[in-house]
Structure formats: structure tokens, C-alpha cells
Amino acid sequence: MFSQPRHITRSAAMIDLLRKRPEAHKFDHGHALVLSGGPGQTGAARLAARGALRIGAGLVTLGVPHSAQMEVASQTTALMLTPIDDADGLRSVLEDDRINALCLGPGMGVKRAAEALEVLLGEGGVKPRPTTLDADALTALAGDAALFGALHDRCVLTPHGGEFARLFPDIAKRLREEPMSGPAHSKVDATREAAKRAGCTVLFKGPDTVIAAPDGRCAINAAQYDRAAPWLATAGAGDVLAGFIAGLLARGFAPMQAAQAAAWLHVECARSFGPGLIAEDLPEELPRVFRALGL
Ligand SMILES: NC(=O)C1=CN([C@@H]2O[C@H](COP(=O)(O)OP(=O)(O)OC[C@H]3O[C@@H](n4cnc5c(N)ncnc54)[C@H](OP(=O)(O)O)[C@@H]3O)[C@@H](O)[C@H]2O)[C@@H](O)CC1
Ligand SMILES: Nc1ncnc2c1ncn2[C@@H]1O[C@H](COP(=O)(O)OP(=O)(O)O)[C@@H](O)[C@H]1O
Numbered sequence: 001m002f003s004q005p006r007h008i009t010r011s012a013a014m015i016d017l018l019r020k021r022p023e024a025h026k027f028d029h030g031h032a033l034v035l036s037g038g039p040g041q042t043g044a045a046r047l048a049a050r051g052a053l054r055i056g057a058g059l060v061t062l063g064v065p066h067s068a069q070m071e072v073a074s075q076t077t078a079l080m081l082t083p084i085d086d087a088d089g090l091r092s093v094l095e096d097d098r099i100n101a102l103c104l105g106p107g108m109g110v111k112r113a114a115e116a117l118e119v120l121l122g123e124g125g126v127k128p129r130p131t132t133l134d135a136d137a138l139t140a141l142a143g144d145a146a147l148f149g150a151l152h153d154r155c156v157l158t159p160h161g162g163e164f165a166r167l168f169p170d171i172a173k174r175l176r177e178e179p180m181s182g183p184a185h186s187k188v189d190a191t192r193e194a195a196k197r198a199g200c201t202v203l204f205k206g207p208d209t210v211i212a213a214p215d216g217r218c219a220i221n222a223a224q225y226d227r228a229a230p231w232l233a234t235a236g237a238g239d240v241l242a243g244f245i246a247g248l249l250a251r252g253f254a255p256m257q258a259a260q261a262a263a264w265l266h267v268e269c270a271r272s273f274g275p276g277l278i279a280e281d282l283p284e285e286l287p288r289v290f291r292a293l294g295l
Contacts, residue, residue, distance in 0.1 A: 029058030030250030044107030051243025105137030236279030
């Protein structure tokens, strides 16, 4: 029997975790690698990377194919950039142990995401690292049972409804079904079941985001009623969330902690910015939200 899910609220414990130690240097705050797609498809990864940097990762590098390097370089400054064309390129970049968190999926394209997943999760792959898997990485995972089976407990999956149904079609079907007897299968039940099957943290997005760990821990981040954030329904908002989580993983947050804090801050940023919000406003609103928390 599982305990009731907790509702994520502002808490002293979360605020303490978000503070930076005065004596720490940038490498103490971790180095996140965000993999980008090719030319014309780099926006989503840039959004994620900016999110990871603003949330406090000490360094954030975008891994970009040579063909998209100029496009990305012309639109980034504090973010770093390294060429990664293929599996060998990724393996070679990951020889640097200081890269301690990854973000895979936003704008990558399913083929490139599948190649990267093979390096991270496949046989003879690199040392496992805390990893956010979003967007095209989830679609790639849904098509490869072996890679899905190789997920480890430091992964965080961040599906929207469509991606959830691709990854967990049977669970999504039960969620949609009218109950014939007994209580309905809820989003909480569905996310818990998904996390247990995947063996890692699952954050199922929406106005009622549910986050579950494989051991049954579960939390709800409600963006409804007095905390409604309808302007979050905008292209790229999820990419920024994936970056927020990767940034917190780089800072050493445990997967469940990272997913919960990121989801809560994401909604705080949207509420603080207000109407007219677009995805790139989210990372830029974090300093105001942090100040209001007293960081
Ligand atoms: N600025 C940029 O560069 C941006 C780049 N982006 C990049 O684009 C790539 C594709 O990502 P994607 O999410 O748009 O497409 P896809 O994987 O086809 O899934 C969408 C389909 O799923 C379904 N669906 C069901 N429930 C749903 C729900 N709650 N929320 C949303 N969808 C839901 C729905 O189908 P329907 O239910 O309508 O039949 C819908 O048609 C990916 O790399 C991403 O990073 C974007 O992030 C935007 C900003
Ligand atoms: N109506 C809504 N109210 C609050 N949050 C929402 C709403 N619709 C979507 N969101 C949030 O916005 C983000 C959208 O992510 P996603 O669907 O992956 O978009 P994208 O792929 O364009 O980045 C998620 O964090 C989701 O929880």
C-alpha cells in the first residue's frame, strides 16, 4: 500500500538545497552536457541549456554537430559549446569525468537521440551519469526495449501526455478507460507504475505534474486554481524544464529532489512572469524567483 503523494510547496529544505555555498567554485556546482540537434533544430537544446545554467550548474556545454556550430555559437555566450557529431564524438567528450549530468532529447531528432542513448545505456557504454531524458530521447526509448531495460536509477524521464502514451501504452490506456468497478486508475497510479517499470524517476507533465520514483515515492506539482499557470502551455516550456532538472542533477540533487524542485520553480517562473510568457522567459525569470525565496 503506497502512502499519499505529497504536494510540492515552498519549503525551507528546498530553499536550503538551492543556495550556493560561498566558498564553492564553478566545478563544485557540476558540469551539465546538453545534446543539441542539427542546423535549424538547435532552439530546444539552447532553451534547456540556458535553463540548466540559470538554475545553477557551474558549467553547461552544448554538444552540437559541426554543421550547426555557427548557428549555436552566434546565439550563446555563457554557454559553452563542443562539437559532437556522432557516437564516437560523444564517447570522447564523456571521457571528462567532470561532466556529471546530461540532458538528452530536446530538438535532437529521434535518430540522433537513439545513437546517443546507445552510448549512454547500451552494452559497453560509458560510465552512467544522472540524465534527463525528454522529447526525442523518449520517442527513441519507446522504440527500443533493450535501451528501455537499461535505464538506471539516476535517469529522469519527463514525458508529456503523447510521450507517456508512446512509452507506456498499456498504462496510458488504463488511465483513459472509464472505471467499470472500483476507483479509476489515476495519474498518480499511472506515474507510479511507469516509474517502477522504468526503474527511474518519471515526471509526467501537465497542469497537474506528477513525479514518481521506482520505490513508490510520489509528489504532485499542481499548476491549478490559485497556482494556475496557463501561459506555460507554450512551445519549448518542457525543454526548459528538462534543462532545469539537468542543472539540478549537475549540482548534486538526487533525481527525485531535482525533478520536484525544477517542476516547482518552473511554475513559479511562469507565475512570476505572467501573461505573454514564452519559453525563453522562463530561465530569465529564475533570478527574480530566487531573490523572492531569499537565496
Ligand atoms: N523551440 C524549439 O526549438 C522547440 C522544439 N521542440 C522539439 O520538437 C520536437 C517534437 O516535440 P513535440 O512534443 O512537439 O512532438 P511529438 O513528439 O510529436 O509529440 C507531440 C504529439 O503528442 C501528442 N500529445 C498528447 N498529449 C500531449 C500533451 N499533453 N502535450 C503535447 N503533446 C501531446 C499530440 O498528438 P495529439 O494528441 O494531438 O494527436 C502531439 O501532436 C522535440 O524534439 C522537441 O524538443 C518543441 O519542444 C517545441 C519547441
Ligand atoms: N495548461 C497548463 N498549465 C500549466 N502548465 C502547463 C500547461 N500546459 C503545459 N504545461 C507545462 O508546460 C510544459 C510543456 O512541456 P511540453 O509539452 O514538453 O512542451 P515542449 O515540448 O513544447 O517543450 C510542461 O512542463 C507542462 O507541465
